[in-house]
Amino acid sequence: MRKIVRYKFDPANPPPLTEAQRAEIAALKARSEDDVDTSDIPELTEEFWRNAVRNPYFKPIKQQLTLRLDSDLVAWFKRRTPDGRGYQSAINRALREYVTKQDRKTG
Numbered sequence: 001m002r003k004i005v006r007y008k009f010d011p012a013n014p015p016p017l018t019e020a021q022r023a024e025i026a027a028l029k030a031r032s033e034d035d036v037d038t039s040d041i042p043e044l045t046e047e048f049w050r051n052a053v054r055n056p057y058f059k060p061i062k063q064q065l066t067l068r069l070d071s072d073l074v075a076w077f078k079r080r081t082p083d084g085r086g087y088q089s090a091i092n093r094a095l096r097e098y099v100t101k102q103d104r105k106t107g
Contacts, residue, residue, distance in 0.1 A: 017025070069091075077087040077094075 074087070077090050078084040081087045081090055
């Protein structure tokens with residue numbers, strides 16, 4: 001019978017570094033930026049950033065809360081989702097879109 005051993009990484013208490021790891025980090029810290037060869041990395045242009053899109057796989061951490069909304073708003077979102085399901089996600093998307101537009105105006 002095999003015993004399963006599981007380890008859980010705790011970022012607050014990482015395992016101690018070995019001497020070899022400490023030496024490698026010290027050597028990297030001692031290098032100047034000019035010593036790093038970036039010839040194989042294309043320079044990012046302004047056009048790249050203008051056409052950039054948010055990572056479609058990024059999912060922010062959700063926070064559960066109680067929020068009072070006008071009943072007609074809730075009904076509107078429920079009518080526009082299949083079987084009234086997913087209306088909370090639809091509200092979240094609408095808020096996200098609003099915040100993004102506001103950030104573009106001020107940023």
